[in-house]
Amino acid sequence: MDQNLLDDLVAANRILAEHGVIDAYGHVSLRSPDNPNRFFLARAIAPKTVQLEDILEYDLDSNPIDARGAQSVNERFIHSEIYRARPDVMSVVHNHSPSLIPFSVTGVKMRALFHMASFIGEGLPNFEIRKVKKGSDLLVRDSGLGKALAKTLGGSAATLMRGHGSAVTGDSLVRAVGRSIYLEMSAKMQMQAMLLSKKITYFDAGEVKASAPVQDYKRAWPLWREKALAQAKAGRL
Amino acid sequence: MDQNLLDDLVAANRILAEHGVIDAYGHVSLRSPDNPNRFFLARAIAPKTVQLEDILEYDLDSNPIDARGAQSVNERFIHSEIYRARPDVMSVVHNHSPSLIPFSVTGVKMRALFHMASFIGEGLPNFEIRKVKKGSDLLVRDSGLGKALAKTLGGSAATLMRGHGSAVTGDSLVRAVGRSIYLEMSAKMQMQAMLLSKKITYFDAGEVKASAPVQDYKRAWPLWREKALAQAKAGRL
């Protein structure tokens, strides 16, 4: 496995924490470029403390290839089942992104209104775990719940998870991370816009189609990555 | 007394300050694991400056065992009376958590809508000191007020305090700290959800029952603690 890609994954953990998308919880994974039936994900520790040696490899049943005695995150099935259902997805972020929760519990539809998060316009479903399992702790703890989540996600870039957060995908790690960051910002902006007026100009279909592929977050990545890896090297929290 | 546990308590002071739950005021205590009629609490200084030598031991009448000339916090009765009334409680946080004040002064009920703060669903009373003492400065300055607060708390995990903040408990220090942090976040989310819609999907009884015990904040603790103790050692504010 390319060392550079695993460094990217270490960086991604810290970048998401730095932007308030995840805190001591949440996780980000990368599908193996060598084997589409494998993915990389850190063991069950706070993302800001993740180092290279904390990253484990999993198969699509969420079994670690070599656990090395480490505890896996309970919700790794979010990742494995999305990878199974969506061959186009190369990276998955699961977060408790704070501005998404109000949308997830009210069912108010998120819509594209900021060009950096225009991918919202392709549709953003909301996973209601209660429809699948009553009286749950809301955690996606097994492959059954993971499959239900992946089904709700469908072909979208991301799905909200009611009372919990979201799962965000990308055809690259950079895109999954960038979408997570700007999804949080867009949620704040939409809340504010809805308080200001009932008449909001959202992106139209043509604008979504033109804008979403353009937003690859590649200008941001070197800035984010360099800062994150410098902190990782220094062992700074 | 276990040095490690007292380090935990030093860390807890800084962790709560770092998360904006307390500022130059507020305090956190730990019931002695050796003697259920004793607890540890820092002297009357700003939490971010607390070091090991600032921690005093108290009995359940809030008398310091050995004051060593230090000034005790006026509101230590919040701690002693909760420990007296609630044998299951091992740690108490008193804070001025900013997003709780609007709920405390409006009587709008906080409800569980975010899995990290699902314990809210077990009920969150609101202590109205005016019912006990008219024209007070709102401080819980004596055992009478402490007892009234503990009575309002009842069997709940936490109680708001009108125009003042809250008292949050846990069966461990980690849980009292974690609950305090996610209670503040959940309050913000609920305010936003209420502005977005009148129809909110709160946790149902089954979800509260399944989720609340699971949330122990143990994944977060090593991250929080390590950072806090590094700052304490460096004397950084």
Place this chain on the structure above:
Amino acid sequence: MDQNLLDDLVAANRILAEHGVIDAYGHVSLRSPDNPNRFFLARAIAPKTVQLEDILEYDLDSNPIDARGAQSVNERFIHSEIYRARPDVMSVVHNHSPSLIPFSVTGVKMRALFHMASFIGEGLPNFEIRKVKKGSDLLVRDSGLGKALAKTLGGSAATLMRGHGSAVTGDSLVRAVGRSIYLEMSAKMQMQAMLLSKKITYFDAGEVKASAPVQDYKRAWPLWREKALAQAKAGRL
């Protein structure tokens, strides 16, 4: 003049900036303890850059005793005229505290709802410069405007300034600084409470009377001061 007190004033500049009450603008002054007709105020630079050598002494006509070639702040008349009108005031903060502006431009009355800012309950007037001078740049540029402001302030602890900020007083520097910090927080809380409900439990007269004198912010001061002076010494911005 006591070096310690001037250090307090240097610290106060940085403390207010650190808490978001002032930014590159705003100022804080201290009445001379040796001569009630004199006060100390930094020259016209950004508060976060203030050092001991930037502090000038003024008389109550806002004339510098020894300008040493330094430029005075235009709005020093806020300070001099409040000191002239209010012998009890030992310190004045002028700020652009962001959460106060919405109150100042709507005329919505700020009321005491948080014990750390209970002094609001003694009344918080709003200075409308337009009543004194039409077509102004809103700056209190001369003694006439300063006198009008002091008249609006009357016997209150602070006055809002429409579209501009506020002037906050104290019988000590610590109190003027502490009140400024908690006034900003209280404004945020009141905005949120008003969005949550039309029925808010404000402090009653007895509570204001009991609480306001108690809040002296003395527990916070050593924390704030130590951090501020460490940064001042290091020349950190």
Place this chain on the structure above:
Amino acid sequence: MDQNLLDDLVAANRILAEHGVIDAYGHVSLRSPDNPNRFFLARAIAPKTVQLEDILEYDLDSNPIDARGAQSVNERFIHSEIYRARPDVMSVVHNHSPSLIPFSVTGVKMRALFHMASFIGEGLPNFEIRKVKKGSDLLVRDSGLGKALAKTLGGSAATLMRGHGSAVTGDSLVRAVGRSIYLEMSAKMQMQAMLLSKKITYFDAGEVKASAPVQDYKRAWPLWREKALAQAKAGRL
């Protein structure tokens, strides 16, 4: 070209990022004081990473004078067409200032209510790219779109850009930067004021006329610049 002015431009990139007006995107330019048909703008990298060697010189057709192999920002036409249309403008900031987006998508008019952003009172148009190009990605990618933006801007100090951000001008770099920072703050204040009340006292014409020229942000600049250049020298992100 004056080295000091280019240092100003490096600093401006970091200052805007530090204040949350730009993040990994957005840009700021400076018209050459030596040749009004030329301007300076960093190559397509995140503003916080900009150093002296990243700055390129452009003509008013947005052609780099000497590209040195560097990639130019797609939206440089915002700058060139504003410089062409407005000889009085010496600096242009393009940002995704988050509190402006809700105004841009609702058409709620921003008005002057805070003296530090009184220039809003001279009028703040909103560029609707859809009127010029249907199904766009919202980016100002060519001179035609740049001209349309400049036409919307007219003689104003700034224009919102629907679903995208804003373009802010100044007769100096300091003014364009200062206006960008206080425009973001003023948007927040106006949202809050509108939630508090339907009756808001905005600046009247006389106050706008008196205040706008006075606000030159010169007291802030040394603070902002020194901090930014210290970070740039240290290579800190």
